[in-house]
Amino acid sequence: MKVLIKLFATFRNERFKQEEKDLPPGTTIRQVVAQLEIAEEALGMVMLNGRHTPLDQELSEGDTLSLFPLVGGG
Template sequence: MKRITVKLFAYFRDNRFKLEEREISEETTVGDIVDALGIDRQEVGVLMVNSRHTEFVYRPAAGDVLAIFPVVGGG
């Protein structure tokens, strides 16, 4: 098991959390974490680990900070 930090943004926070520490297994992918949170992968716009973009297949390492955003824009 390894410990990571998960951060949620915009409406993904509704009935969930802003920031939470989680224990995950060696095999756990970002996609697994998104699924476990009950977030539809189709609604995910951006994934970042340690401030770099990442994909559903990535397996976070101990101490990683995972940020999950819905599709957003502005400017």
């Protein structure tokens, strides 16, 4: 199944801005995060098709997954 993955801010460093991936059915967001070597603790917001979603959500054909890092500052 084809899924569009969008990365934001520091997650783009040495990766990509957006990329369409061909994933096996039943793939979860957690598995995609692990494949991208992103630490779960670094995730600030996870959105699937524009809505907040848990990491254990399975992806479907045509989904758009957006991953945002935690925002720091002071």
